[in-house]
Amino acid sequence: MWRSLVCSFALLTLLCTCGPAQDKGRKGERGKIEESGMNHLAGQKSPYLLQHARNPVDWYPWADEALAKAKAENKLMIISVGYAACHWCHVMEHESFEDSLVAKVMNDNFVSIKVDREERPDVDDVYMTACQLTTQRGCGWPLNAIALPDGRPIWAGTYLPKAQWLKVLEQFTTLRLSEPGKMEAYAAGLTEELVRRNSFSPSLGGEAEALNREQLAGAVEMVYAGMDFQRGGMAGAPKFPMPALYEFLLAHHFHTGNEKSLEAVTATLDALAAGGIYDHLAGGFARYSTDAEWLVPHFEKMLYDNGQLLSLYAHAYQATGRERYAEVIRQTVSFLENSLSDQSGAFYASLDADTEGEEGLTYVWTTEEIAKLLPDAQQSTAFMTYYGVTKKGNWEGHNILYRGSTAPEKVAKSNGFSSVEAMDLQLRAAEKVLLAARDQRPQPGLDDKALTAWNALAVSGYADAFRALGEEAYRTRAVKTAEFLLEQMQEKDGRLNRNFKDGNSAINAFLDDYGLLAQAFVDVYQITFEEAWLDRATELMAYTNAHFFDSTTGLYRYTSDLDPPLISGNIPTNDKAVPSGNSVMGRVLHQLGTLTANAEMVDRAKSMLALIQPKLAESGPRFYANWGRLYLELMEPTYEVAILGADAGAKRDLMSREYLPHALLLGGDKEGNLELLTNKLNPDGTTIYVCLEKVCQLPVQEVDKALAQMREQKTTN
16 A cells, blocks of 8 residues: 555656666676775774775765764765675675766765664664565665655665666756655655554554464464475575574474474474575575575575574474484584684674675585595495485586485485495585585685674573583583673673674664573573573663663563664564564563562563564464464463472483473572572472472472473363
């Protein structure tokens, strides 16, 4: 409806026909760069911004200086948003932003601002929403918006080749002079719609509907309808991992016994681990698959994907015992430690999709390369069969390694191996040889900034991996990174910074930074029983309540009240690649409130879910998956499992091998300060109390008996 309305403007009669061109290859031609030194991006910390610091375009960072300049000179603004690992961002830079002719047009007629979407997701959200409202073509990155001097957008689109980009610039330069009134009217209408879209209006009429299994079952059916049960993931292409959705379905299976939910999870995780989206040599996952088979990835590797997938595979391993999931956990940890790890304890943001300007160059193979590296014919033939390597290649004449549908038993037999185990030994040896050779190739660029929210996801991922596999190194790393975040990202007044690079943290943090870090602290508590982590989580929640909570809606704003407002508000509720700040806050409030016996926190979690419940019931959990997890946690019993005594740590770790989405663990070798532990220390031995809403069953000393108590009580509910 909105797109039809705005396209009725004469202004859009021209612009609606201008969209992204078809891909014409992976390499962009370089324009001539004038040696004019650094632009206003000099001194920035973001690797993405620094990539543009020597462009002849006089880029500014998003800051008061650029906004004031646009207003003072009454110039339109170009707001160009991207990130360091973005392939098409690099292409447009080479084609347009390094070209002196394009730069002159931009410098003469516009104030140009470069934004790293990972540093400033709030700015990105405003102009991405504007793009989605004003174009019938797809929106993505690079995101290029044109706005009035006060920041109100009038157009937004994604990658454009040089000729089309120049045409857009010329059209807006002309329109600014000939029809400024139309531009003003259009900007006003678009901004009004942005405000409406980014606001939150509760859809409740009277009392919230009670949480019930029937309503949830109906919502889950909506997910099933869109699932690709044969190849995993949602039907169609591109395919994204969507960890939050499969976390919800795994928990749904646990609580309901619905095998279809488990099938959706295992089909997806099996396909992910077999596909080209997974790095079979070094571990770790790429951002998404461009096709429906999980074969051809967009080669960038992001910390936020890999942190969440660590948690998901850990939970799936606990639930199913599939050894392949444990292998994926170990390899993904290895990737994070080898490729995204800083000695300070932080994790870097991402690896680029490109190597030397070519997408995927580091990762792909030819049969000749593999045969040369693996001179043993039996080994090389088995490797190529197992990983789908052919003379023709499966992508642009090269091969992306993936595990095809051929059964390992058949591959072993056809290549003369006595068993699959014997073949596996040769395959593992071959993988090491190829990885060593690959490491000698040029490598993709590294975005070495550390973001609070993404590092928090990694902390939770390591904590979950420790619970699943019991590797002490995982617990140690979770604690180390949590301590880094506490020491380097938090100010004395409790405020967080979002970004860390070169020894300094900067940029006032956003809602997801606070929520995900509080969640990470709760997760670290449950693998250490050190109460200080709950205290730190509580302090974060208090700060968030003071500076982010919106009493009008009952939810949290994305930006702090200490920051200057953007042109539209933002109350995030949709769970996307990373769960929304509000759904994260809801789950943390429930967990932290339960562990600390804070009824006010739990009540707020319930009231937040009540606001979202109609949307979850109407639309299903695909974009409300983390809310769906909160729905289950509030609808089903959540046990408080108190473990006290000299062997509390060992019993906690043993219990943690189980998949327990319905339990929160607390305890230690002394009672401490938590209300739920009061008067529960038994001098005669380590005791486990299974409690529900502070009412405990008879204490036991064996983990198996405590698990049996939860199963028995669950059956009676």
